[in-house]
Amino acid sequence: DVKVTQSSRYLVKRTGEKVFLECVQDMDHENMFWYRQDPGLGLRLIYFSYDVKMKEKGDIPEGYSVSREKKERFSLILESASTNQTSMYLCASSSGLEKLFFGSGTQLSVL
Amino acid sequence: GENVEQHPSTLSVQEGDSAVIKCTYSDSASNYFPWYKQELGKRPQLIIDIRSNVGEKKDQRIAVTLNKTAKHFSLHITETQPEDSAVYFCAASGPGGGNKLTFGTGTQLKVEL
Numbered sequence: 001d002v003k004v005t006q007s008s009r010y011l012v013k014r015t016g017e018k019v020f021l022e023c024v025q026d027m028d029h030e031n032m033f034w035y036r037q038d039p040g041l042g043l044r045l046i047y048f049s050y051d052v053k054m055k056e057k058g059d060i061p062e063g064y065s066v067s068r069e070k071k072e073r074f075s076l077i078l079e080s081a082s083t084n085q086t087s088m089y090l091c092a093s094s095s096g097l098e099k100l101f102f103g104s105g106t107q108l109s110v111l
Numbered sequence: 112g113e114n115v116e117q118h119p120s121t122l123s124v125q126e127g128d129s130a131v132i133k134c135t136y137s138d139s140a141s142n143y144f145p146w147y148k149q150e151l152g153k154r155p156q157l158i159i160d161i162r163s164n165v166g167e168k169k170d171q172r173i174a175v176t177l178n179k180t181a182k183h184f185s186l187h188i189t190e191t192q193p194e195d196s197a198v199y200f201c202a203a204s205g206p207g208g209g210n211k212l213t214f215g216t217g218t219q220l221k222v223e224l
Contacts, residue, residue, distance in 0.1 A: 103154065
């Protein structure tokens, strides 16, 4: 079965800190995605990538950047964390226009 | 870009009853419509999907219908059970959006005994 692993389940950071969220998948999927999940707002796409060193903005990219140096790893970066970035972050991977496999999520709190 | 609206936001049914969740989308070029189920504290998982060349798809107690003309699709769960209690998300994707999915805001389904 596909495994999508996110490095941290819970994370607490201070305003202004640089934050790295890591995601690794083990199924050689081309596509990787970062979503944030907030109550009443569903899953909103931050960034996605179709290939190594390739990235595209999703619907809410402001305040975030990403890195994909290797096919299996997709990192989400908060350059200067703010309190409105407190959220559940979900990484996902897929092969083509098919089923998304999600990681277990990282609950980030920015104080 | 694509915009997906989902209703209702909460739904409470008695065990054994049917549940229906409805979604509308804006991009007529969208051609793939999956439904994800997220149980409390767990990751979303695909439960059923439908492509634009099909009007209906069924898998045991769940079914999805698609009306391309009206740009809406629905999830139907029959003979609901307590383990169906979860948040359900619809999504849409297609040529306009490539491989990325746009999700609805979710429906909290509660199946009461």
